[in-house]
Amino acid sequence: xxxxxxxxxxxxxxxxxxxxxxxxxxxxxxxxxxxxxxxxxxxxxxxxxxxxxxxxxxxxxxxxxxxxxxxxxxxxxxxxxxxxxxxxxxxxxxxxxxxxxxxxxxxxxxxxxxxxxxxxxxxxxxxxxxxxxxxxxxxxxxxxxxxxxxxxxxxxxxxxxxxxxxxxxxxxxxxxxxxxxxxxxxxxxxxxxxxxxxxxxxxxxxxxxxxxxxxxxxxxxxxxxxxxxxxxxxxxxxxxxxxxxxxxxxxxxxxxxxxxxxxxxxxxxxxxxxxxxxxxxxxxxxxxxxxxxxxxxxxxxxxxxxxxxxxxxxxxxxxxxxxxxxxxxxxxxxxxx
Amino acid sequence: xxxxxxxxxxxxxxxxxxxxxxxxxxxxxxxxxxxxxxxxxxxxxxxxxxxxxxxxxxxxxxxxxxxxxxxxxxxxxxxxxxxxxxxxxxxxxxxxxxxxxxxxxxxxxxxxxxxxxxxxxxxxxxxxxxxxxxxxxxxxxxxxxxxxxxxxxxxxxxxxxxxxxxxxxxxxxxxxxxxxxxxxxxxxxxxxxxxxxxxxxxxxxxxxxxxxxxxxxxxxxxxxxxxxxxxxxxxxxxxxxxxx
Numbered sequence: 001x002x003x004x005x006x007x008x009x010x011x012x013x014x015x016x017x018x019x020x021x022x023x024x025x026x027x028x029x030x031x032x033x034x035x036x037x038x039x040x041x042x043x044x045x046x047x048x049x050x051x052x053x054x055x056x057x058x059x060x061x062x063x064x065x066x067x068x069x070x071x072x073x074x075x076x077x078x079x080x081x082x083x084x085x086x087x088x089x090x091x092x093x094x095x096x097x098x099x100x101x102x103x104x105x106x107x108x109x110x111x112x113x114x115x116x117x118x119x120x121x122x123x124x125x126x127x128x129x130x131x132x133x134x135x136x137x138x139x140x141x142x143x144x145x146x147x148x149x150x151x152x153x154x155x156x157x158x159x160x161x162x163x164x165x166x167x168x169x170x171x172x173x174x175x176x177x178x179x180x181x182x183x184x185x186x187x188x189x190x191x192x193x194x195x196x197x198x199x200x201x202x203x204x205x206x207x208x209x210x211x212x213x214x215x216x217x218x219x220x221x222x223x224x225x226x227x228x229x230x231x232x233x234x235x236x237x238x239x240x241x242x243x244x245x246x247x248x249x250x251x252x253x254x255x256x257x258x259x260x261x262x263x264x265x266x267x268x269x270x271x272x273x274x275x276x277x278x279x280x281x282x283x284x285x286x287x288x289x290x291x292x293x294x295x296x297x298x299x300x301x302x303x304x305x306x307x308x309x310x311x312x313x314x315x316x317x318x319x320x321x322x323x324x325x326x327x328x329x330x331x332x333x334x335x336x337x
Numbered sequence: 338x339x340x341x342x343x344x345x346x347x348x349x350x351x352x353x354x355x356x357x358x359x360x361x362x363x364x365x366x367x368x369x370x371x372x373x374x375x376x377x378x379x380x381x382x383x384x385x386x387x388x389x390x391x392x393x394x395x396x397x398x399x400x401x402x403x404x405x406x407x408x409x410x411x412x413x414x415x416x417x418x419x420x421x422x423x424x425x426x427x428x429x430x431x432x433x434x435x436x437x438x439x440x441x442x443x444x445x446x447x448x449x450x451x452x453x454x455x456x457x458x459x460x461x462x463x464x465x466x467x468x469x470x471x472x473x474x475x476x477x478x479x480x481x482x483x484x485x486x487x488x489x490x491x492x493x494x495x496x497x498x499x500x501x502x503x504x505x506x507x508x509x510x511x512x513x514x515x516x517x518x519x520x521x522x523x524x525x526x527x528x529x530x531x532x533x534x535x536x537x538x539x540x541x542x543x544x545x546x547x548x549x550x551x552x553x554x555x556x557x558x559x560x561x562x563x564x565x566x567x568x569x570x571x572x573x574x575x576x577x578x579x580x581x
Binding site: 195196200201204206207208210211212213214216217218219272 | 390392411412413416417421422424428429430431432433437440441442444445448449450453489490492493
């Protein structure tokens, strides 16, 4: 290591690594924003929307699961709350989806705090199992709750394309930009958290709770805060998904499959990293859609087999996720800078 | 109570099931001193240490820090009051860099990242670890990990630093550096309580020693008096060696 590496970084400004992260993000998001000029195919645009959405929600999941180390397998609950709050408020009360998004997000965060109170007394696998059970209970409740459409679900009314109602029947491009905005916001929020006191505390809680406590970190508060932020953005993703489908039923927004699909991209790409969920979603979601369309109806379940295989591969070869393949290089580069 | 007593442990008892790990233990820690907590294995040193650090509350007795009863306060709350600790088996945050580890400590008093980073760098330099700042904490050697534990605790700007067997397993030259560091910490105005069972290292370093045996305070005083104490020799070496 050279002497320069020992020099203090400009303590008052942004670290070079963080500045580079922002530049990369700006470039990536800008490229996606103009991609509809190149990608005209509606099917591909559809895949792009879903990829961006899952990247965003997986990033939200990553805030609690990756940074704070609390592996939730029940985030479909928050996704469903966002989707249902938006749908009910829009279809029954005529409130534009933007309002429903916000209400769903706040409601989800509140419920996350309510559930976190008992659940964060559980550790490790016990916590994960509790989240699965609670999400399944939520699914059953919605199934049998007529006010929100029960098993039939909620059909959004057909209307003209509009940014107010988030309905775009003819042209999918606005959905690309909406999903991209959602991803950019969750990414940037995660970026801010990572550089802040909370980010450090959450990672400390994940790595070694006893040591964290000895350094003044309130573990319970940390977990609760992470859960609330995570649930808020997951619900916003659910709200977007509802407007994208324009029809929701319990299975289409709250099944266990979604909980898996939010966790997997982060695990595959790199858990507890800024780009892990994005990289993971960019691999997983197109793969899902391809297997679905090429294998048709008989292929249901094949995508899950592929996930399983991928996860096993990652777990065996690179438990820190795909991003860790580049980690070594990055650290060396940092040492030189 | 006189103000030069920083920590006042009075008649503390702690039981684990049927085992009485600390029985009616009273210890005073004076501001600015290095106090050694010694005793053979199973004497209750770690229990007393954990009671002071806040890992669990005592069954009976009081623990006062700067006059305030802290016996029921949580670990994090005690840290904010100015009590920091290290762990016998180093517990670094292995997914984070050495600098980030110390920043977690610095955030206890500094809410802003830039300020916390500056404190962390200064503390690492103080502990002689600045070259390792960008390294992942998991890659440190065992003696470096011990230093990291101390640096992280110091970054919380404590008034009282609790060291749990920081010298154990070090080579003589490493231990000498460790002793130097502890002296430096005290010279910064931080009171130090250290648990050790390696007598040769502790005795020249500490101002006062408290010897525990079977959960009770056996002897207390200047190191050179304590090592001559009959009860202490018996506790360490057994009845047979007393005559020798």
